[in-house]
Amino acid sequence: MTEFLQQLxxxxxxxxxYALIALGYTMVYGVLRxxxxxxxxxxxxxxxxxxxSVEKLGLPTRSVPGGLAALLAAMSVCAVLGVVIERLAYRxxxxxxxxxxxxxxxxxxxLIQNVAQSPRLGFGPNPRAFPELFPSSQLHVGGLTxxxxxxxxxxxxxxxxxxxxxIVHRTxxxxxxxxxxxxATAASLVGxxxxxxxxxxxxxxxxxxxxxxxxxxxNYPSIDPLMGTLPGLKxxxxxxxxxxxxxxGAALGGLVIGLVETFVSGTRLSTFRDAIAFGILIxxxxxxPAGLLGRPRVEKV
Amino acid sequence: xxxxxxxxxxxxxxxxxxxxxxxxxSIDPYFLDVVMGVGxxxxxxxxxxxxxxxxxQFSLGHAGFMAVGAYTSAMLSTVVAPRMGWGAGALQxxxxxxxxxxxxxxxxLAGLAVGAPSLRLKGDYLAIVTLGFGEIIRVVLQNVDAVxxxxxxxxxxxxxxxxxxFGTASLTVYTVWALLESTRGRGFLAVAxxxxxxxxxxxxxxxxxxxxxxxxxxxAGVAGGLYAHLxxxxxxxxxxxxKSIEIVVMVILGGMGRHxxxxxxxxxxxxxxxxxxxxxxxxxxxxxxxPAWSLxxxxxxxxxxxxxxxxxxxxxRPEGLFHRRxxxxxxx
Numbered sequence: 043m044t045e046f047l048q049q050l051x052x053x054x055x056x057x058x059x060y061a062l063i064a065l066g067y068t069m070v071y072g073v074l075r076x077x078x079x080x081x082x083x084x085x086x087x088x089x090x091x092x093x094x095s096v097e098k099l100g101l102p103t104r105s106v107p108g109g110l111a112a113l114l115a116a117m118s119v120c121a122v123l124g125v126v127i128e129r130l131a132y133r134x135x136x137x138x139x140x141x142x143x144x145x146x147x148x149x150x151x152x153l154i155q156n157v158a159q160s161p162r163l164g165f166g167p168n169p170r171a172f173p174e175l176f177p178s179s180q181l182h183v184g185g186l187t188x189x190x191x192x193x194x195x196x197x198x199x200x201x202x203x204x205x206x207x208x209i210v211h212r213t214x215x216x217x218x219x220x221x222x223x224x225x226a227t228a229a230s231l232v233g234x235x236x237x238x239x240x241x242x243x244x245x246x247x248x249x250x251x252x253x254x255x256x257x258x259x260x261n262y263p264s265i266d267p268l269m270g271t272l273p274g275l276k277x278x279x280x281x282x283x284x285x286x287x288x289x290x291g292a293a294l295g296g297l298v299i300g301l302v303e304t305f306v307s308g309t310r311l312s313t314f315r316d317a318i319a320f321g322i323l324i325x326x327x328x329x330x331p332a333g334l335l336g337r338p339r340v341e342k343v
Numbered sequence: 344x345x346x347x348x349x350x351x352x353x354x355x356x357x358x359x360x361x362x363x364x365x366x367x368x369s370i371d372p373y374f375l376d377v378v379m380g381v382g383x384x385x386x387x388x389x390x391x392x393x394x395x396x397x398x399x400q401f402s403l404g405h406a407g408f409m410a411v412g413a414y415t416s417a418m419l420s421t422v423v424a425p426r427m428g429w430g431a432g433a434l435q436x437x438x439x440x441x442x443x444x445x446x447x448x449x450x451x452l453a454g455l456a457v458g459a460p461s462l463r464l465k466g467d468y469l470a471i472v473t474l475g476f477g478e479i480i481r482v483v484l485q486n487v488d489a490v491x492x493x494x495x496x497x498x499x500x501x502x503x504x505x506x507x508x509f510g511t512a513s514l515t516v517y518t519v520w521a522l523l524e525s526t527r528g529r530g531f532l533a534v535a536x537x538x539x540x541x542x543x544x545x546x547x548x549x550x551x552x553x554x555x556x557x558x559x560x561x562x563a564g565v566a567g568g569l570y571a572h573l574x575x576x577x578x579x580x581x582x583x584x585x586k587s588i589e590i591v592v593m594v595i596l597g598g599m600g601r602h603x604x605x606x607x608x609x610x611x612x613x614x615x616x617x618x619x620x621x622x623x624x625x626x627x628x629x630x631x632x633x634p635a636w637s638l639x640x641x642x643x644x645x646x647x648x649x650x651x652x653x654x655x656x657x658x659x660r661p662e663g664l665f666h667r668r669x670x671x672x673x674x675x
Binding site: 135153157279327328 | 461467468470471472474475476479482485584585591595647650654658661
């Protein structure tokens, strides 16, 4: 029973990280209707931004203010990056087919990975140890072991989800985002500046991905330029599972994927855990393509 | 003789491949390896062109089907062939092609298994499912010890020669071409142009898509078999998502749904990395005296250039380098 609870806890924590990344996919899909393949690389850069701010810029490790500063730095860097990527690569393609944009997104993803892997321009291909951002110790609660890092992950994820909810539902720009994802043409007719909203969406989603990258690196403290690929794909699966374009769906999907993956890791099938997410994806697309919380879209001819 | 023009070209290509193969003993092995890699690239690109280019679907899992074919034929060659007690000649000229076809068939089955249920999906969803399928294949191969697991499969006999690679390449290009020129084959283009209209005209669009997937995966499997017997070594990591992307880029660069353009792009993109690697190992003499300028950075920049090329292509010329302008039709 204790082991079950322990696994449940680990699964929820992993799921929270997936949820943060999945929200970025889903928000971008909501406003632009395409899969931002570069999102997983923004996630990677988030982890590296925190690494740089600690190792090169000298933020203190194992301190709460230092850790929060590194987290904020990573989120800001990623937000700027997301806006820049959208401006340079995706905006010129606004009127083109989804496929063109999709391929461009793959190109951007490859570009970020390769620049990051280059020893001259980026960080080089070798994995690096991720510093301990927050004070670390193990707490024992009724047989369960919880590290302070895990608590930080949980707290940060919950706070960010709450902030996101507030932005999307209580602010003008959030309302504009929802209007845009509901009907882009109508949104621009009532005076919403679509380009501005799209930029904001990219910034917001990328900031979440950056935070996700830092949290992920805190739990798996070895970072490399290709670290984003698998978590990114799984988070994408989470977004589809919850119903792409649907914010609560992305959070729920992230949680489900995190839990399933953690429980599968505990069984004999552990080496197949990376394949499980894709198995779920294929099943969900075949039986309920709109996702758990999504509404089926009727295509009009 | 009344052989139609296209078949005549096919014959010429086959004869040329045979002739080149006969003198291949005197060709530099590195060069030979690169040239045969080009042949495999042409097979891969042409077969994906049928799916992504002509039929308008978007598969991101071509490397997965290639892996299925590669492992099938490699296992036949390493496990079954030694028990047959055949001579080297019979192995190379009878068993090897049979194993290639077997690999192709298994890959086609895999293609049908993925295609049949998922072709209801459109555009980026289909891309993701095929991507997911490719990744599942890779993870499974990495975890099955019978095929070498993550260490890879070694000791595959190197049966692949110029005749097999370019023979297969010519056959692939010919098959795709002949398929599309046939009356029924026009349906593939119709599906790509406007699926709803095609369906309204009575075409069974699902069947066309599945056929394209089946045939495309078959040739991807054959290409995998050629690759396995060319390198003599298989590693699941070699059939990753990046490999699929590489093939997709060939099709896009060549202009989706252009026969010759895609073949040319496959040749170009297989040679380009080799050329850049070669260039990177040289240095330019410094005109001001002093130490020569090393071109070492090119090795580093190779993949960066490649991804920049992809982005710029999409921004500036999304129809590919070799696409004739067509009258614009409203995009859906």
